[in-house]
Amino acid sequence: MDKVTKLFDTWAKGGRSEIMEREHRKTVTKFLRSLSFKKSFSFLDVGCGNGWVVREIATRKNCKIAVGIDKSKNMIKSALAKKISSKENYIQTDLKSWDYRGKFDYIFSMESLYYLVPMEPPLKKLYKLLKRGGQFFCGTDFYTDTKVTKRWKDQMKIPMDLRSKKEWVQMFKDIGFQTKTNQIRDPKSYKKWKREFGTLFIIGKK
Numbered sequence: 662m663d664k665v666t667k668l669f670d671t672w673a674k675g676g677r678s679e680i681m682e683r684e685h686r687k688t689v690t691k692f693l694r695s696l697s698f699k700k701s702f703s704f705l706d707v708g709c710g711n712g713w714v715v716r717e718i719a720t721r722k723n724c725k726i727a728v729g730i731d732k733s734k735n736m737i738k739s740a741l742a743k744k745i746s747s748k749e750n751y752i753q754t755d756l757k758s759w760d761y762r763g764k765f766d767y768i769f770s771m772e773s774l775y776y777l778v779p780m781e782p783p784l785k786k787l788y789k790l791l792k793r794g795g796q797f798f799c800g801t802d803f804y805t806d807t808k809v810t811k812r813w814k815d816q817m818k819i820p821m822d823l824r825s826k827k828e829w830v831q832m833f834k835d836i837g838f839q840t841k842t843n844q845i846r847d848p849k850s851y852k853k854w855k856r857e858f859g860t861l862f863i864i865g866k867k
């Protein structure tokens with residue numbers, strides 16, 4: 662088993678998926694509220710953890726299907742145990758080797774893409790998995806601009822692809838996405854970087 666899977670399997674078992682959910686929810690919920698899914702849509706969450714975003718999206722009126730993939734068996738186990746709707750689907754797989762033939766209207770990922778090093782090949786794969794006109798919403802707290810989060814790379818002791826905001830945007834553009842960003846700060850956080858920088862969402866449209 663690779664180091665990333667091992668780490669997140671341990672986190673899921675030790676209740677850290679719920680801690681991540683609580684922490685990430687603060688900016689992700691604000692971001693998701695800013696989106697309107699007007700027509701019937703399909704949704705994929707890459708590195709879905711315990712499935713909290715999939716569960717939330719599956720409750721939206723126009724959601725046909727919401728799929729969460731994660732390479733940690735324990736994360737998927739936890740997502741399945743929390744499942745509340747038949748629209749939710751969870752698959753234990755590595756994005757790299759996932760052999761899926763369909764396409765999605767929306768793809769989402771929070772704090773997951775940078776564990777695939779380098780990010781370009783998986784990002785190209787996600788581009789292919791999107792329908793034309795579809796969008797990829799990619800949230801990251803890990804980018805050099807925050808100054809602080811780059812310490813995580815040494816603390817975590819697993820491969821992590823660290824880029825600046827400018828580099829994230831350029832990478833999306835190089836792959837063919839029409840790209841914009843939305844930086845959502847958490848003004849109530851006791852952490853300075855969360856108040857000043859917050860979560861960077863890169864929004865790529867195909």
Ligand SMILES: C[S@@+](CC[C@H](N)C(=O)[O-])C[C@H]1O[C@@H](n2cnc3c(N)ncnc32)[C@H](O)[C@@H]1O
Binds near residue numbers: 665708710711733755
């Ligand atoms: C920091 S957690 C974030 C989980 C969730 N998105 C959240 O916000 O609570 C990163 C997740 O990405 C998953 N992951 C990392 N690399 C992956 C890959 N190559 N394919 C699928 N999942 C992956 C991990 O197993 C882990 O559950």
